[in-house]
Each structure stands twice: as C-alpha cells, then as structure tokens.
Amino acid sequence: MRPFAGRRILLGVTGGIAAYKVAFVARSLVQAGALVDVVLTRSAREFIGAVTFEALTGRPVHTEFVAEGSALDHIKLPRAAELIVVAPATADFLARVATGQASDLLTASLLAAEPGCPVLLVPAMNDRMWDAASVRANVAALRSRGYHVLEPDTGPLASTLEGSGAGRMPEPPAIVAHAARLLESPSLTGKRVLITAGPTREPLDPVRFLSNHSSGKMGVALAEAAWRRGAEVTLIAGPLAVPIPTGGVTVVSVETTEEMGAAVADALPTSDVLVMAAAPADFRATDVAPEKIKKGSAAPTLALTHTPDILASTIGARKPGAVIVGFALETTDVLAHGRAKLDRKELDLIVINDATEPGAGFGGDTNRVTLLARGGEPEPLALMPKAEVAEAILDRVEALQRGR
DSSP: TTTTOEEEEEEEEEETTTTTHHHHHHHHHHTOOOOOEEEEEEEETTTTTHHHHHHHSSSSSOOOSSOOOTTTTTHHHHHOSSSSEEEOOOHHHHHHHTTTTOOOOHHHHHHTOOTTOOEEEHHHHHHHHSSSSSHHHHHHHHHHHHHHEEEEEEESSSSSTOOOTEEEEEOOHHHHHHHHHHHHHTTTTTOOOEEEESSSOOEESSOOEEEEOOOSSSHHHEEEEEEHOOOOEEEEEOOOOSSOSSSEEEEEEEHHHHHHHHHHHHGGOSSEEEOOOOOOEEEESOOOOOOOOOOOOOOOOOOOOOOHHHHHTTTTTTTOOOOEEEEEEESSSSSHHHHHHHHHHHHHHEEEEEESSTSSSSSSSEEOOEEETTTOOOOOOOOHHHHHHHHHHHHHHHHHTOOO
C-alpha cells in the first residue's frame, strides 16, 4: 500500500506503558507492505517482549548495543532505514537524544542515521512531565534540528494519580498516518485542498430525515491521500459511516446541505483545489413537522423542494487557478450525464461512476470510475480500492495544476 510497499522502517520502542500499543503500529506497517526492523531499549523490555515484535514483523528484534553478531547494528540499521519512528518516546529518551547521547543501540542509531532520513518521535508521559520546562526545551531543540515530534494527545493516562492534560501517546492509526506523510512525495506541499464527503440529512420531523446511502469512504480516502502528499486539507463531512481521517486533516462536521454549502463557501476563497466527493441530498421537506409524524390510516403527503446546488454556487467564488473536481453517480446514460455536469458546473475534472455496477457506488470499499477532464477523452479505470482511486484522482489534479 502506498507509500509503504517495500520501504524500510526502523521502529524504536522505549520504556513506557504505551509500548504495548506500538505492536499495533508494527502490525499496520507490515500489513501495508513495509519492512520493519524493531529496536527495543532495555526498559522497553520491561513492558513488552521481543517475541511479540518478531512475530508481527517476521524479522529479528534488536536489543543490545553490542551483542554477538550485531556489533555494527547501530550503523547498519539506520543506514538501511528510509524512516525512523520512536514510540513511545519517554522524557528520558528525548533528553538523551537532545543532548546527543549514544548510550544504547537506539540513541546511537539516531546519531548514525543517513542525512535526510526523516525521524518521527512520538512522546508519551505524565502530563506534568510533558509540561515541564526542561522537556519542552528538549522538544524545541529536537524540532530545530529537523526531528518531527508529535504532540501527545489529551485523555486518560495510565495512572490514577495522573491528570487529564496532554501526555497520552497518539493512537496507532495517527502514528501510521504521520509516518506515511513523511514517506510520501510532498507534491502538494503549500496547497490548500478542500474536500467534501458523505451524505447530508434533511429533517422531515424531529426523528426522521431524507438522506442517501453514501458512506463517505471516497471523500475520506481523498482527504487522507491529499494530506499525505503535503497539502493543508479541510474535509467538510456529513454524517460518515467510516472513521474520520487520522493525522492533520481539519474536519468540519455538518448535517444538512445548506450547512455543507455554507462551510464550502467559507473555505473556498483560499482553496487551491476543491473536490466535491459528497452526495448532498437534492431535496428537503418544504415544511419540517415540529412533532413526530404519527402513523395514521393514510400515509402522509410530503411536499419537497430543491436544496441548494453547492457545486454550481461555487462558480463565481473560486480562487483564480483553482482545480475543481466533481463527482457524478449515475444510473443511465452515465457518460452523457457526466459530461453535461462537467460543462454545466464549469469543472476541470469529473469522476463518473455507474451506481448499478457491482463493486462501484455507495458504501463499498471499491469503485470503478471514469475520469473526464475538460476537453479530454473519457479515461476508464479498472475496479480498484477507493484508496487507489483517490491516488489516481490526485495524480490528475496535480497534472492539471502543473498546466496552469
């Protein structure tokens, strides 16, 4: 899986209670296709055993600075790595790295890393320790030297004596997302990308609504992929059936089509790319019942009216030179309807798919789409996971940007 397939990652684990979570990080990296070498500090082995990581990675785990057959591990391991991740990174470990120590295999490996090899440090500690002036100074020093140091999460910590401030290690999916961003080509760095995802809901009464089967998977995949490529990403999402993106994507949650339109209008003037992957409801109730509609002898008659056309409303407010991408989910005359929407809404690219085709459309993990650029010929893609469809779309977006 992009960008991990075939990449070498050195995963360091230090002695904190969060060390058990790093097993999930290792598993995720391996499942994505990475080759993972694990280094455990002596204190880390008090919390988790080497056999766990050997089973998950299928590779030997390294523990000693000098051991039989491994005298040069502190040179070989970092020089083979394309990324180094240390999680959890304790206060003691951060202090040792900040002062340039090589007191064990892991700190020595960081000193011997190849120039340009990114290093991601994932702190985890008591909230008061994280707030200590010495720890903050060490973190500032590390960042000034090019280390990537994640901010810890706020939430429950291990000990009942600890507070509720920042100090909790970010969850494994977030760590993997940041690792992916460091391995990915930063081709969208400096760009602001605005993406919509999921359905909207139009209320009929206090308990019912009009909506559709959109899960938001396609929009979330696009947001994650654009952020990995270095973009500043805002995702405007209706009620999603999938987790929100991990990492640094800004998520704006909305319910109705009007709310989504307002959020798009707010972010649009500074956006270099707009991708309208959402499926906003096309109709709303003319009058919303103030109380639950009761079942009677006759079914109620509902009067509907059109909701705002979000994509059409952006035409006069787009940033000059912005790339605008729309989606067209059709059931008949798929290409004809898609081309008409491309022209009518003044898009640069439209993603067309047939809702009746197996494996495509709402809810599934795969999609089969046809890409159609203004003035171009239809480009049908094979059935593929939505994450790969997202990459294909962003490749075309980048090509359109280069042509501006």
